Amino acid sequence: MQDGRLKILSATVLPVVAFLTLAGAVAALAWWLLFTPRHRGIRNPRAVLFFLAILCATAVVVEITAGGGLPYLFRMTVVVLLAAWYHGARRSGELLEVAVALFGTRAGFDLGLTAEMSARSLDLLLRDLEMMQFAWRMKGTPRRLETLSPALALLLHTQLQQSGEQASLLALRGYTGGGSLCPAFAFPRRDLPAACSVVLAVAIALAIPL
């Protein structure tokens, strides 16, 4: 899939569809199976497994306390898979381009820039966590709360510092809000079935309210 607009549309609409109804979740899962590289497109499988483990624990609690844990687990698993796909499929600058195309060079630019910076921070944070694991293995540090909490606090502090520096840099370069950008998109024919299937998934979710 090459069109950034389609990728963002799919990553926004399909999780909602999957969360709303079970039929929508089945349709969204079918979309994920048909139009994404599936497990090969997941950049950080361990993070996905971590989220799925949390979901499993939550589903067990939901099943015991109120019932409906299994459908909840299925719907949320599809949401996580779609999020993992978009995280791997996202191209740098894509969020900014789509936001400007949708909302213009003022609000759209600000929204897109914020989204790009957030996505970049998330990438950096994941990279930092991976490097921390390497470093701790080298140092022979056991993963205990008393060592984990100061390390994570330092990492968070570093991220905040970097954000501050980035904001200062933007201000120094004269950014006060909005900006000019002429986004251009390619919509290859092979993206058409994926686009139609998103609409179909929405229709299924609305038609079968399970």
Add this chain to the structure above:
Amino acid sequence: MRVSLQGVEVRRGEWTLTADGIFTQGRHLVTGPVGSGKSTVALLIAGMVTPDRGTVAREGEGPIFLSLPFPEHHSTGATVREEIASWGLAPDPVLSGAGLAGKLPEELHRCSRGELKRLHLACVLARRWDLLLLDEPYTALDCPAREALSARLSAPPAAMTVIFTHARESLPRVDRLWEIREGRLVDLGPVREAIPLWSSPPAYLRSALDQGAVPENISVQDVREALCRTDG
């Protein structure tokens, strides 16, 4: 300690790195521009990533350490005192080595990145390793700290030390030079013979070579001595 890389290939999307060569006892310098794959080679040698093709074989059972570019990744203490303790070291020699006298109770997040880096390097260099991999050890250091580190690393090591850097201002004496060229790790050979083959030497070395000097090694001091010999 001996590390051999045979037919190693690492692929990340469109980007590919290939490596062949043997690292033996002594000091090695691996250079290349940012993003060329130096950190990947360091992680391969440390056994932290596995190649898509080929093998990385390490002979020797001693302790190995890979120092990553950002000191925050290694930090596990909340204060300077706790951080030094987490390495199993006494505070005084580390503090003096890092130029952080009086900072023992300081919280780590209040330290600058340069101070964190000096603290990290002082802790790493205070321990004994059979294989020490230093990935971008000059990052975040100011000029005096860079020179001090180069002087420290120039001392003949008890074991194998591999330095991965794109730094140009100050380099230590080494035994062997390596370079990453267009996605390939190239063994340039023993330092004296390797200097003329080095495609991107630091400016001070290139200038000396242009003047006809023949340095014994790549440190600023060696280059100065070579220039004196040429002038004399």
